[in-house]
Amino acid sequence: MSSDRQAVVARHLAKEVSSGTQTLTILHDVSLSLPAGESLAIVGASGSGKTTLLSLLAGLDRATRGQVLLDGVDLGTLDEDGCARLRAGRVGFVFQSFQLLAGFTALENVMLPAELAGYADAPARARLALDSVGLSARLEHYPAQLSGGEQQRVALARAFCGEPAILFADEPTGNLDTETGARISELLFDLNHQRGTTLVLVTHDAQLAGRCTHQLRLRAGRVI
Amino acid sequence: MSGEASALRFALRRLRRGWRSGELLILLLALLIAVSASGTVRLFAERVRLALNEGSSEALGADLVISSNRPLPEHLRESARAAQLRSAEVLQLSSVVFAAEVSSLASIKAVSADYPLRGTLRLAALPYAPAQDAKGPPQGAAYVDAKLWQDLQLQAGGEVAVGELKLRVAGVIENEPDRGNGFSDLAPRLMMNRADLDASGLLGPGSRADYRLYLAGAREAIARLVPAQPEHGLRYTQPQDARRELRGVVQRAGQLLDLAVLAAMLLAAAAVAQAARQYGEKQREEIALLKCLGASRAFITRALLLQLLLLGLAAGACGALLAAAGQSALAALLQSSLQLALPPVSLQPLLGAVALGLLMLLGFAAPPLLSARNTPVLRVLQRAAESPGAQRLSLLLALATAALLLWLATGDAQLALRVALGTALTLGVLALLAWLLVRALQPLRRGGRRGFALRFGLANLARRRGATVAQATGLGIGLLALLLVSVVREDLLDSWRNKLPADAPNQFLINIQPEQREALQAFFASHGLGTVKLWPMARGRLVALNGKPVDVESFDDPQTRAWINREFNLSWTDVIGSDNVVTQGQWWGEAGRGQAWLSAEEYAIERLHLKLGDTLTLDFSGETQTFTVHNFRKVDWGSFKPNFFLLAPEDAVGEAVPRQYIASFYLPAARRALLRELVAQFPNISVLDIDAALRQVRGLITQVLRALEFVLLFTLASGLALLLAAVEATRGQRQRETALLRTLGASRVQILAALMAEYALLGLLAGAVAAIAAQSLAWLLAVQLLDIPYGPRPLLWLLGMLAGALLVMALGWLSLRGSLRTAPRQVLAG
Structure with a gap:
């Protein structure tokens, strides 16, 4: 499923934050390149800069230095809304803490990205997506009525509902027990293969990382 | 290190770190408004009531009249002198008076030179000619009213014979302040100097006369002179016993002022409860962590209560200062029209207001905040772990405190009960209306083809049914206050003023x-x-x-x-x-x-x-x-x-x-x-x-309206604080949602449009609900309290909804404009 087209490219990325008079460098000169349809696991200890790198690659945050190309588009040339528009059409997310809207049903949560991307058939797409994660019987349930594993499956359905080209996942099994975590990662990779999505994954889980075609190991903000 | 000391340290640190958060500021603001409103009114209530009594004192000619049909005992004069009161002697009897060959039965009023002590005696040179202010007649002179002038066929500079005495007619009485408009004293009037009376020989043994001592001065001194059980044969008349028509105005004015303060306090209390609940919610994780680290429930209780106490004291001190300033403003307003010597500001009402503020914290803020203590320690591990809700208890406590506050503020148990029941009923009706309207939005939950922002915003209301009902109710109450203050007030007060139209019979x-x-x-x-x-x-x-x-x-x-x-x-x-x-x-x-x-x-x-x-x-x-x-x-x-x-x-x-x-x-x-x-x-x-009496009542009404307008400013401020609290209540949640929506690709304009659509609809909803309630309340006030007719006002509905939408949108924008800038990466922080 791979192609020569690069889905995610980072060149000499650095991120610094200042706290009072001190400047703290969280990421030092990170470069990477991920062809479309392939998968990358970003691994490392806590505080190594994994989530920061993910947020820079997805255009959720601005790098202090360096360049990110997402699906061929230089994020540095876009303002915040430009980044948002890019994400709406081409990027999906899965979070460690699921990030479902509490007041919305499973179906309404899944519909969201499709609605934002302007799909008129958002409800139908959402039903299909929920069906693909085995939750067609739980459409009208609220997050609080679902187990952790089910909530993450809803989050997966939401991530794929907008048919993204690139999927970012931040510790997708971090909040789940081993068994449920294994089922979720199975589902994630299955969907990824079916849809030919490019996957960028942050994880502590060596097994999950091992299923990715590429791995990037960080220590104290540097690629090792 | 004692537990109290460390709890105090913790409470201080927590406040220092948390004061920037919206809910603590709102809590402080609402408390400040409540303390300053109640303090201002308590401080100047005495002065206002004094001023209003002064209006009635004019109708009595004094602050107190002691009368008897026998000469008054000397000790009364001595007590009055000892209390440094001003006094005047008045003696009234009936006798026939003569002018040349003509005679008439007259009601003779012999007064000392200081008469009247309150109000003004007005004299003209001829009947129905322009008049001027005057004091009691000098020795050798008499004033007569137009009727006696006519009965005796007097001419300018004429003389009248009163008993054995001849008196020069020095003026025609146009207005005698203490004569009233009753029909009990209709005999034509002759007024003479008290010192001339003995020489007239009218006051012989067995003559029927009414002896009166008029007194004026410090209120406390006057109050001390009035015995619980008067000596046999003595009558004590105070301004409140004087003219019926003035008494009505004074009573209504007092009730209106009380109602305005009550409304301000209830609204502030609602804002306090709302903000405290939110503050408690924010502290839940911290409390779970403290428990996990070994903090006892008692320590957490102390720390939370100390935070409230510190907040209460800070708000109390600032509120007391504001109240002192506020009451001077009001005193200045009234003083200019009444020229009263007001008593100095005393500390007691201020302390009372601060105590009321602390009570408010205890009843409205403590229960929701303390319910955060029940956060299970498991929440450290599992964010979703929820504590059993203590909401019902909080609600009961709040209602009980509301009733107690009302009772303390008015001292009128019946009024307190009525207002408390009315408030509970209003809240119930508001919640029911909001629920019905939200149900009507239900079909919008599903997406359609176009207009994501509008649809998303509208559907959001339907999706968050519980929160929407609570917010619409809170907003509705705030808007209700604003509507009542701005529109209905004008309506009601105009109607009240117009009750005595310019062409009322005079x-x-x-x-x-x-x-x-x-x-x-x-x-x-x-x-x-x-x-x-x-x-x-x-x-x-x-x-x-x-x-x-x-x-x-x-x-x-x-x-x-x-x-x-x-x-x-x-x-x-x-x-x-x-x-x-x-x-x-x-x-x-x-x-x-x-x-x-x-x-x-x-x-x-x-x-x-x-x-x-x-x-x-x-x-x-x-x-x-x-x-x-x-x-x-x-x-x-x-x-x-x-x-x-x-x-x-x-x-x-x-x-x-x-x-x-x-x-x-x-x-x-x-x-x-x-x-x-x-x-x-x-x-x-x-x-x-009775033109003068009419003028007096109109003047009194004008002063009451001014006082009321001033007090209503506090009601307005509490209404705004509650609106802000209601909008702020969901800020944290909205911030998280905004970050997520941004991550999922929503543009800032889309989010803003969705939020504004949601707030506009919420405002329309709350405005409609508030207009219904304002209309009903205004009708109740008009018919029950002011005895004036009041019909439906369609404009109020339109205005309510429009004002609701605009205000809630503006407050929502103020509250959330920071959230719109939330970097989407925050969503990764979990």
């Missing part, structure tokens, strides 16, 4: 004989004054009650004794005006003609302890007739129209009973000279000019 004609009726109507018609309603009147003395003979000695109550002593004025009619309301029994209408029935007014009921069916036997100059009490009436004495304690049906009073007629009409000041023509044509008719 002249009464008394003593009209039956045969003069036609000629009098012709006189009015020829001067373009139209026809006037003539009220028949027969004077009778009560001789038996339920068949049992009665006289003055049958009653203990001094007021009843005084009333029984005089003749009753009985009138008869088929119809009653809008200033009369039947409270028990039925009005007889034409069907009652010829029936020996009576309609008794509240005053008569109270004095004689009447029940329906009681019989009264009246003696009309030898003609005795027995009447049965058929119904009870309440009279609005502020209408300035002729009214009677006792009314009978037409033809109920026998033809043989002597009768006369009275009438009232409006005469513009410029046409006062017409009165001279009238009395020249009808010499026996007495003209009673």
Whole structure:
């Protein structure tokens, strides 16, 4: 499923934050390149800069230095809304803490990205997506009525509902027990293969990382 | 290290770190408003009430009048001197006075030089000529009223003989402050100096006279002089016992001020509860962590309560300062029109206001905040782990505190209970309305083809049903306050002011004989004054009650004794005006003609302890007739129209009973000279000019309105604080949602549009709900408290909804504009 087209490219990325008079460098000169349809696991200890790198690659945050190309588009040339528009059409997310809207049903949560991307058939797409994660019987349930594993499956359905080209996942099994975590990662990779999505994954889980075609190991903000 | 010390340290640190968060600021703001509103009003309530009493004091000519039909004991004067009160002596008796060959029975009033102590005596050179302020007559001089001038056919510079004394007529009385507009003292007036009275020889042994001591000065000193049980034969009259029409205004004004403060306090309390709940929610994780680290429940309780206490003290101190400033502003407002010497500001009401603020914290903020203590320690591991809700208890405590606050603030248990029930009912109705409207939005939950922002915003309301109902209710209450303050207030107060229109009757004609009726109507018609309603009147003395003979000695109550002593004025009619309301029994209408029935007014009921069916036997100059009490009436004495304690049906009073007629009409000041023509044509008719009394009531109403407008500013501020609290309540949640939506690709414009659509609809919803409630409340206030008619106001609905949408949008934007800038990466922080 791979192609020569690069889905995610980072060149000499650095991120610094200042706290009072001190400047703290969280990421030092990170470069990477991920062809479309392939998968990358970003691994490392806590505080190594994994989530920061993910947020820079997805255009959720601005790098202090360096360049990110997402699906061929230089994020540095876009303002915040430009980044948002890019994400709406081409990027999906899965979070460690699921990030479902509490007041919305499973179906309404899944519909969201499709609605934002302007799909008129958002409800139908959402039903299909929920069906693909085995939750067609739980459409009208609220997050609080679902187990952790089910909530993450809803989050997966939401991530794929907008048919993204690139999927970012931040510790997708971090909040789940081993068994449920294994089922979720199975589902994630299955969907990824079916849809030919490019996957960028942050994880502590060596097994999950091992299923990715590429791995990037960080220590104290540097690629090792 | 003691537990208290470390809890205090923790509480201080927590406040220092958390003061920037919206809910602590709102808590502080709401508390500040409550303390300053209650403090301001408590501080100047005394001054306002004093000012209002001052208005009535004018009607009494003093702050206190002690009277007796025997010379007053000397110790009364000594006590008054010791209390540094100003005093004036007044002695009233009846005697015949002469001018050359003409004589007339006059009510003689001998006054000392300081008379009157309150209000103004106004004198003119000739009857109905322009008048000026004056004090009591000097020795050797007399003032007469227009009636006596006419009866004695006086000329400018004339003389009158009073007993053995000759007095020079030095002026015609236009207004005598303490004469009132009653009909008890209708004999023409002659006023002379007290020092001349002995020389007149009128005050011989056995002469019937009314001895009065007029006193004025510090309120406390006056209050100390009034004994719980007066000495036998002494009567104490204070401003509140004076004229009925002024008493009504003062009472209503007090109630309106109380209501405005109550509304401010309840709104502030709601904002406090809202903000405290939110603050508690934010602390849940921290509390779980503290528990996990080994903090005891007692430590957490102490730390939370200490935070509240510190907040309360800070808000109390600032509120007290604001209250001190606020009351001076009000005092300045009133002082300019009343020229009062106000007592200095005392600390006690301020401490009372701070205590009220702390009570508010205890009742409204403590329960929701303390419920955060129940956060299970498991929450450290599992964010979703929720504690069992203690919401019902919080609600009960809040309601109980609200009732207690209301009672403490007004000292009127019935009013407190009414307002508390009204508030609970209003809240219930608001919540029900909001719920119905939210249900109507349900179909919007599903996506459509276009207009994501609008649809998302609208659907959001339907999706968050519980929160929307709570917010619409909170917003509705805030908007209700704003609507009541801004629009309804104008409506109500204008109606109240207009109750005494510029052309309210200002002249009464008394003593009209039956045969003069036609000629009098012709006189009015020829001067373009139209026809006037003539009220028949027969004077009778009560001789038996339920068949049992009665006289003055049958009653203990001094007021009843005084009333029984005089003749009753009985009138008869088929119809009653809008200033009369039947409270028990039925009005007889034409069907009652010829029936020996009576309609008794509240005053008569109270004095004689009447029940329906009681019989009264009246003696009309030898003609005795027995009447049965058929119904009870309440009279609005502020209408300035002729009214009677006792009314009978037409033809109920026998033809043989002597009768006369009275009438009232409006005469513009410029046409006062017409009165001279009238009395020249009808010499026996007495003209009673109540223009001054009318002016007094109008002046009082104006002052009350000013005071009320000032107090309503606090109500307005609390309403805004509650609106802000209601919007702020969901800020954290919205911030998280905004970050997620941004991550999922929503543009800032889309999110802003969705939020604004949501807030606009929420505002419309709350505005509609508030307009319904405002309309009902205004109607209730108008009909129950102010006795004025009030109809529906369609504009109020439109205005309510529009103002609701705009205000909530503006507040929502203020509250969330920071959230719109939330970097989407925050969503990764979990």
